[in-house]
Amino acid sequence: MSDASEMTDADADTDPDGSSPEKGSTSAGDARARLAAYRLADSFLPVGGNTVSYGLEQFVQSGAIADGDDLCAVLESYLRRQVGPCETVAIRAAHDAADDLDAVREVDEALRATTLAAEFRESATKAGRRLLEVEAETGDDPVVAAYEERVASGDAPGNYPVALGLVAARRGIDAEEACLLHAHSFLTDMLGAAQRLLSLGHVTAQRTLDDLAPVAVTVVEENADRGIDRLEAFAPLVDVHAMEHERADRRLFMS
Amino acid sequence: MATEEAHTTDGNEAAREGEGETDGSAGGADVSDPTLAHARELPPAFEPYAEESLPQVGVGSPGKVGELEATFAAGADGTTDLVADYARVPYHLSGTLGHDVDRPEFASAYVQSPTGGVAQGDRNRMVVTAEADARAHVSTGSATKVLSMDANYGRVDATFVVGDGAHLEYVPEQTILHPDARYCGETAVTLGRDASIVLADVVVPGRLARGEAFDFERYYARTTVDGPEGRILADTTHLAPGDETEDPRRAGVLGDYAVLGTCYVATTRDVDSGALSDRLAERVADGPARASASALPRDGGAFVRALGDRADDVREALAATWDEASRVLLDAPAPDPRKY
Numbered sequence: 001m002s003d004a005s006e007m008t009d010a011d012a013d014t015d016p017d018g019s020s021p022e023k024g025s026t027s028a029g030d031a032r033a034r035l036a037a038y039r040l041a042d043s044f045l046p047v048g049g050n051t052v053s054y055g056l057e058q059f060v061q062s063g064a065i066a067d068g069d070d071l072c073a074v075l076e077s078y079l080r081r082q083v084g085p086c087e088t089v090a091i092r093a094a095h096d097a098a099d100d101l102d103a104v105r106e107v108d109e110a111l112r113a114t115t116l117a118a119e120f121r122e123s124a125t126k127a128g129r130r131l132l133e134v135e136a137e138t139g140d141d142p143v144v145a146a147y148e149e150r151v152a153s154g155d156a157p158g159n160y161p162v163a164l165g166l167v168a169a170r171r172g173i174d175a176e177e178a179c180l181l182h183a184h185s186f187l188t189d190m191l192g193a194a195q196r197l198l199s200l201g202h203v204t205a206q207r208t209l210d211d212l213a214p215v216a217v218t219v220v221e222e223n224a225d226r227g228i229d230r231l232e233a234f235a236p237l238v239d240v241h242a243m244e245h246e247r248a249d250r251r252l253f254m255s
Numbered sequence: 256m257a258t259e260e261a262h263t264t265d266g267n268e269a270a271r272e273g274e275g276e277t278d279g280s281a282g283g284a285d286v287s288d289p290t291l292a293h294a295r296e297l298p299p300a301f302e303p304y305a306e307e308s309l310p311q312v313g314v315g316s317p318g319k320v321g322e323l324e325a326t327f328a329a330g331a332d333g334t335t336d337l338v339a340d341y342a343r344v345p346y347h348l349s350g351t352l353g354h355d356v357d358r359p360e361f362a363s364a365y366v367q368s369p370t371g372g373v374a375q376g377d378r379n380r381m382v383v384t385a386e387a388d389a390r391a392h393v394s395t396g397s398a399t400k401v402l403s404m405d406a407n408y409g410r411v412d413a414t415f416v417v418g419d420g421a422h423l424e425y426v427p428e429q430t431i432l433h434p435d436a437r438y439c440g441e442t443a444v445t446l447g448r449d450a451s452i453v454l455a456d457v458v459v460p461g462r463l464a465r466g467e468a469f470d471f472e473r474y475y476a477r478t479t480v481d482g483p484e485g486r487i488l489a490d491t492t493h494l495a496p497g498d499e500t501e502d503p504r505r506a507g508v509l510g511d512y513a514v515l516g517t518c519y520v521a522t523t524r525d526v527d528s529g530a531l532s533d534r535l536a537e538r539v540a541d542g543p544a545r546a547s548a549s550a551l552p553r554d555g556g557a558f559v560r561a562l563g564d565r566a567d568d569v570r571e572a573l574a575a576t577w578d579e580a581s582r583v584l585l586d587a588p589a590p591d592p593r594k595y
Contacts, residue, residue: 059507070506077507080500113479113486116558118532118550222500230298232491236515238507239560243547247536 033172040164040173041181043188047130047160052123053193053253054078058241060197061248068204071194075187075208076215077235083186084219085226086114086233087161088179093228094165095175101147104166105156107228112157114231117242119255121157126254128163135167144170176220183216184209193253284481286419289445292412293380298475300495301439307406314376314407321346321379327362327391327423335362335389345370346379355392355590358581363392363590366427372400373409373438382414385421387447390585395427398459401436401471408437408473415454419447422585426577426592429457429514429566432471440476444521448483451522451556453580455573458492458515459566468513469496469504480521480555487521487555512545512562516569520580522556531583532557538579543568548576 043049056074059065065074090111097103115121132148135141147166151158161182168178191205226232242255284290297305312319323346326339337351349365366381373379385391401409417423432438444452458474461467474494480487492515495501503509520531528550535548535557546561546569561572570592578589 064506064510073506077505080505081508109485110489112552113489116488116490116549116551118529121552218500231489232493234491234493235507236517236560236562237510237512237545239549240545240547240562243536243549243560246549247533247547 029172036171037168037173037177037181040167040171040178041185043185043192045131045185046134047127048123048254049127049185049189050192051254052127052189053197054120054123054190054255055117055238055241055245056190056193057197057251057253058245058248060194062241062244064237064241065194065198067198068200068208071198071200072208072211074238075190075212078186078190078238079183079212079215079219081235082233082238083183083216084223086111086231087182087186088220088223089226089228089231090159090161091165091168091178091182092175092224094162095169095178098143098166098169101143101150104147104162105150107165108157108159108162110228110231111159111162114233115159116233117239119242119246121159123255124159124161125157128158128160131160131163131167132158135170139167139170141170176224179220180216183220187212187216196252283483283485284445285483286416286445286447289414289416290443290479290481291382292414292441292443295412295441295443295477297410298439298477300473300475300493301408301437304406304408304437309376309407311376314378318344318370319376319378321368321377321381323348323366323379323381323383325364325382325393326384326386327389328386329360329388329390329421334360335385335391337362337364337391338386345377346381349396357590358390358585358587361390361392363394365394365396367396368399372402372433373411373436374402375404375407375409375437377409377411379409379411380414381412382416383423383425384416385418385423387418388420389418390422392424392426394425398428399430401430401432401438401474403433403435404437404472405435408439410439410441413440413442415442415444415452417444417446417450417452420449421447422451424453424577426453426455426573429459429570431459432461432474434461434467434470436471437473438471438475442476442478444478444480446480446482446487446521446523449524451520451524451584452480453518453520453577454478454480455518455577456492456516457566457569457573458494460494460496460513463513463565472497478519480519482521482523482553482555484523484553487553488519488551488558490517490519492517509562512564514563514566514569516544516546516561516563516573517558518561518573518576518580519551519558520556520576520584521551521558522584524584526556526584528554528557531580534583535559535576535579538575539572542572542575544572546572
């Protein structure tokens, strides 16, 4: 990986510190920011949320998850051990660093070093790249476009939580809301996968989402002051399932 | 900061204090300026413990600050020697052994301790360096017991510096956590170019044979590996069975397993990390532990996680990982890990 590589795209003449984002300084701006948050939390966002299961497929295959209760227990562990102390910390750090793309890249690399299961890195960088591409196309934001180019050229990994933190900051969405919407969309992606893997009913899926809402709130709060040097993703059985999934014969999901 | 008390009682601190926290992951690390585990700040969860004074000899007293420095270098004939070593109680380093029959260029040494284990207030620090092209294996002679505590905590810092072309192995016996133990371990590896390390760790949540499990208070162990292009991995094991949200006996964390093992095979050599991962996974897949492998970030090698009901099951998986790593990286099998 070449750390020194510059933007390679011939169109890369945008200034990262150029035009200002559409910040929510007015009530109309606030409403725009809220709408952007809904859009980013929606499974309609084309970032491949329906292609990933983050090891869930293997939990079902191995028999460790057989029903809605098992699923809820595992999802709680994902929230407490991975989404909270790792992903939301990266979202906030990228959000805080949004004016300095070198600092955003540092967060991105710290998150990559903490994401040890190869399939999780692959899923997270694919989704992150798609989000940056979509936003670069639709948002007309030179900062997001510049980071998208750095990711496309291989200069930065482009993990989803980092892309989301950057996009949220540029869209005027505050960091806490970005963390909450990420926890929500993580759960809806996982529950969507579970519906296909477990024949989980729609109402059970909604109940699980609602039951886990307090956990999501807690992990976002608890990790609000955690620094990027304390990123922590400790869930060994999730790791082992992800590793086994890499080598599984039949796979519906990318992770 | 409370942790500083522990460090200021002994002498040559300048290098460490000047080092500061080099945890920024963007820039590459350099073996001439390696990341030092003992320079790390205390994890926030340990700050309340640090304020607790000790009923016995104080933090930083003689016998409470173990230091070990060992440097291995390759000689003109290609074999490696221990060229410098310094140990302060409770650390002791064995002389080098030449028992590695399939890897005659290796120097092997064992870290020994005359004490019963890591006690409250202990601050132990180890720095092991493999200079350019050296081949060294370091282990411990027996399990490390983290003893019961009613105040403060025990901390063990390990720094490994692996020079260009060098290969270092640190495969200690398991760490056993006694009731109410509080353990903080920081491990920092800096790799040069074309370098590799095999780093294994097994944590046992109590004296399982007597029915003791998860009675300890807190176990925190963080490992980082830095290479010339930047950070390859940062991994944290954090077990706090008494804490409702940190209890490891949860679905997806340890589940019903008791013993956790991890073996990192991190390298800046030109190896196919995916292929290395596949070979490690194949070796451990049908063993007694639930174990598998994945490729590390930055194409930096691979690692194995292993979970088991018994320490021996997990140790077997990690011994197989070590052996396979040696075959892939050095084209030679690892020696029999038995020491008795």
